Amino acid sequence: MPTDPELRRKLAKEGRLWAMSLVCAVVGAVTVAVTESVPSGVLAFLSTLAVLGPALYLYERRRRA
Numbered sequence: 001m002p003t004d005p006e007l008r009r010k011l012a013k014e015g016r017l018w019a020m021s022l023v024c025a026v027v028g029a030v031t032v033a034v035t036e037s038v039p040s041g042v043l044a045f046l047s048t049l050a051v052l053g054p055a056l057y058l059y060e061r062r063r064r065a
Helices: 005-035 038-064
Strands: none
Touching: 005 038
């Protein structure tokens, strides 16, 4: 476990980014599995990214300030 606060902060930021991408990928994959349509899965992925991306960006900006 890293003891350097800066390294911990960077790892936590990376973890949040990976978690967001995992959520987006799962939403897209489940949509493809249910609808059997890749374009709808891509749309679901991008829609989730459009919602969570700005939310994560605002969170990171507020956290930095």
